[in-house]
Structure formats: structure tokens, C-alpha cells
Amino acid sequence: MNLLKEHLLLRHRDIPNIRDIDVYTRHGGYEALRKALTDMSPLQVTDVVKASGLRGRGGAGFPTGVKWSFCPAHVRPTYVVVNADESEPGTFKDREIIENNGHQLIEGIALCAYAIGSQTAFIYGRGEFKGPFVRLQQSIDEAYQQGWLGQNILGTDFSLDVYTHLGAGAYICGEETALLDSLEGKVGMPRSRPPFPATAGLYGKPTVVNNVETLANVPPIVLHGADWYRQFGTDKSPGTKIFCLSGHVVNPGNYELPLGTPLRTLLEECGGGVPGGRAVKAILPAGVSAPLLPGDNLDLPLDYESVQQAGSMLGSASFIVMDETVDMVWAASKMVHFFKHESCGKCSPCREGTYWMNDVYHRLCQGHAWPGDVDLLLNIADQMDGNCFCLLGEFSVCPVRSSIQHFREEYEAK
Numbered sequence: 001m002n003l004l005k006e007h008l009l010l011r012h013r014d015i016p017n018i019r020d021i022d023v024y025t026r027h028g029g030y031e032a033l034r035k036a037l038t039d040m041s042p043l044q045v046t047d048v049v050k051a052s053g054l055r056g057r058g059g060a061g062f063p064t065g066v067k068w069s070f071c072p073a074h075v076r077p078t079y080v081v082v083n084a085d086e087s088e089p090g091t092f093k094d095r096e097i098i099e100n101n102g103h104q105l106i107e108g109i110a111l112c113a114y115a116i117g118s119q120t121a122f123i124y125g126r127g128e129f130k131g132p133f134v135r136l137q138q139s140i141d142e143a144y145q146q147g148w149l150g151q152n153i154l155g156t157d158f159s160l161d162v163y164t165h166l167g168a169g170a171y172i173c174g175e176e177t178a179l180l181d182s183l184e185g186k187v188g189m190p191r192s193r194p195p196f197p198a199t200a201g202l203y204g205k206p207t208v209v210n211n212v213e214t215l216a217n218v219p220p221i222v223l224h225g226a227d228w229y230r231q232f233g234t235d236k237s238p239g240t241k242i243f244c245l246s247g248h249v250v251n252p253g254n255y256e257l258p259l260g261t262p263l264r265t266l267l268e269e270c271g272g273g274v275p276g277g278r279a280v281k282a283i284l285p286a287g288v289s290a291p292l293l294p295g296d297n298l299d300l301p302l303d304y305e306s307v308q309q310a311g312s313m314l315g316s317a318s319f320i321v322m323d324e325t326v327d328m329v330w331a332a333s334k335m336v337h338f339f340k341h342e343s344c345g346k347c348s349p350c351r352e353g354t355y356w357m358n359d360v361y362h363r364l365c366q367g368h369a370w371p372g373d374v375d376l377l378l379n380i381a382d383q384m385d386g387n388c389f390c391l392l393g394e395f396s397v398c399p400v401r402s403s404i405q406h407f408r409e410e411y412e413a414k
């Protein structure tokens, strides 16, 4: 199912073998980098990304060009760090880009590096990405061989080396500052902010951390311009987005659609609806890291603002569909167990809070609930909210509160 005439990001679905550098260059590949290096100043590259309205696809939706512009012009070295940790449950979009359209990512990295004056980039992948990273390394090797990476690219004074690094499979290492610590060889735990990575990141130097999908957007933006890019999506959420669709759907998978596309289109036209024609009970729009939405939201436009207005977050756009057969207390218990397992233990609200919530859910699901357990869960969530060192702990209260808000009777029944 393709509702776009041509994919911007999943181009391998239109052009077979685009992961080979010859195929990529035959279809306009590395032309954006050529244009930037021969025709544009670094500032102009940042400006076009700013004007495009591209927002980070890793979760927070922060404007990409604005982030780049925070990097001080006079401090060197600077680093580009690519977040390929992709650990959010239900998220599998970056992997598809890495495996099938790696050169578009590499070109995006090079454009970012040029814009912020960096000569070194690191791609940090989740520990389980061994296979995808073999493919990615092949693409990087090809780019070196053909002169798109390395010393004096296109005979200019711009040089860039790209290194890959695999973590050990910890969810917290997707959080950008924990990622930087892990990359430096330390245990991956979040840093306090400020300072933000743009001023003091990897090895204390200015660093841009961007998601894989974010950077894959940059070559078409630089090549075709901001106005061209803005023909897709909405005014405040321009462009296309890869929606990861999983759970109770006939055709799970990645679907690249303009931002603002209604949820019904994603679920029914792309996903083929719920198996057996059963009703949608709830949707998780951002993996397990945002409040779940009840199933009557099918006309919701999928852009950052609309999903927020509906009481959740678009995040990484990982849509997990739950049909009417799902026990919502059980589902929330699984999510809380995930957070308890992944809590890094640095701060007590998250370390203790996820532990206690998990304990209460265990009781609930084993049929040993105590009177007042639902309010106890809400009480723990209130104590965690706003008090955790990083967003992992804050995320963990989302499934608890939202499932109680919309399905309290299922809790009471237990």
C-alpha cells in the first residue's frame, strides 16, 4: 500500500537495490551533498533545514535546524552522533532505513556534519542490530571508496569519518545523554542537563544527536528545498513520517505517510484493519512511552499537535493496536514490567517507583489485589511525575494513568 506517489525515505520500495551506491547515485544520490559542498555555506544548509520545519523523529519532535544552530561556530571539534538505538517497543523504522537505504542516511549525516563543522560522526546502534550494522558498514565502505566520505570530499576542505558502534541492548541508551556516556565507554546513564549536547556533548564537545529517520530527511530537503518539502504534511508538522504499525492489525509493518494523515487511513487502508473485524479497544501511538488512546480516535490526524491535543504524543509514531479482546490491566502490567526492567537505577523515583508499580500489577494480575490498589498505583505515579532524573521514569507512568483513566472498571473488576 503506497499513498504517496514516491517515498521520500523508504525509497527502496520504489527503486530496487538503492542500497547499492551505483543505484543510489543513478537516482540522484549524493547530489544534495554535492550541491551543499559546491554551492552552499554551512549556514545555508542549516537554514534550509530550519525553513523546512523538519522535526526530530526520535520522539521529542524538536526542530532539527534549530538544534543544529545551537552548536557554537567557534568550538572545535564538534561531533555528529546518530541515534540508531531504536529500543522503543513497536518501533522498527530506523532498521528498515539502515538495511535498505543506508546511503540516504550517510548523506544526511554528511550534510549535518558540514552544517555544524564536524569531521567525525558516530552511529550508535542498539546491541541487537548486529545484522543491520553489517549492511550499514558495507554502505559506509562504498561511500569511502567513491569519495563521499574521507579526506577532502569532492576536492573541498570538508573531510568526514563515520564510525559505527553497537551498544549492549539497553533501552536507556536511546536517551541521548545516556547514549553519549555509553559511547564514551561508561555505563549508559543519563546526564543532568544543562549543559545540553549541542554545547557539551560527546567528550564534552558540541554534539548534534539526531535520529536515523531525522537525518534521512535531510538530503531531499537540501536537494529540492524547503518549499518542496512543505508540500507534504501540515504547517506545523511538515514532511512525511514512517509509521510503525503493529499489534492487532492484518498487515503490520512500516508505512510512510504525510504527517496529518488520519489514523483510520493508517489502520484500515494500510494495515487492513483488525483481524476478524473486531473492534479497536485502544491504541498506543508512541510505543509504550505515551498515554494510550481509546479506540474511538480513528479520525485523529497523525501529526505532533493533533495527537498531543487528543491527550497523547506522536513520539516515534509506533502504533500498537489492541483489539477488544485485550485485558487492559494485563497490557499495562507488561508495559510497567518493561520500564522496571529497563530503569537504569540512577534516580530513586524511577528505580523504586517502577519496582512498586510492577509489584502492584503483579498482585492485580495474579488475583491477589488489595482494596485501594488502583489508587495506590495512581499515588505512586503522582510521586514519580516530574521527579525522575530523565524521561524514562516519566514515560512509565503513562500506561498506568491512561489505562486507569479509560478502563478503570477493568481494574476494579480485579
Ligand SMILES: Cc1cc2nc3c(=O)[nH]c(=O)nc-3n(C[C@H](O)[C@H](O)[C@H](O)COP(=O)(O)O)c2cc1C
Pocket: 055, 056, 057, 058, 059, 060, 061, 062, 064, 083, 084, 085, 086, 087, 088, 171, 172, 173, 174, 175, 176, 177, 209, 210, 211, 212, 214, 215, 390, 391, 392
Ligand atoms: C528513555 C528514552 C529512550 C529513547 N530512545 C530513543 C531511541 O531509541 N531512538 C531515538 O532516536 N531517540 C530516542 N530517544 C530520544 C533521544 O533522547 C533524543 O531526543 C533523540 O535522539 C534526538 O534526535 P531527533 O531530534 O532527531 O529526534 C529516547 C529518549 C528517552 C528519554
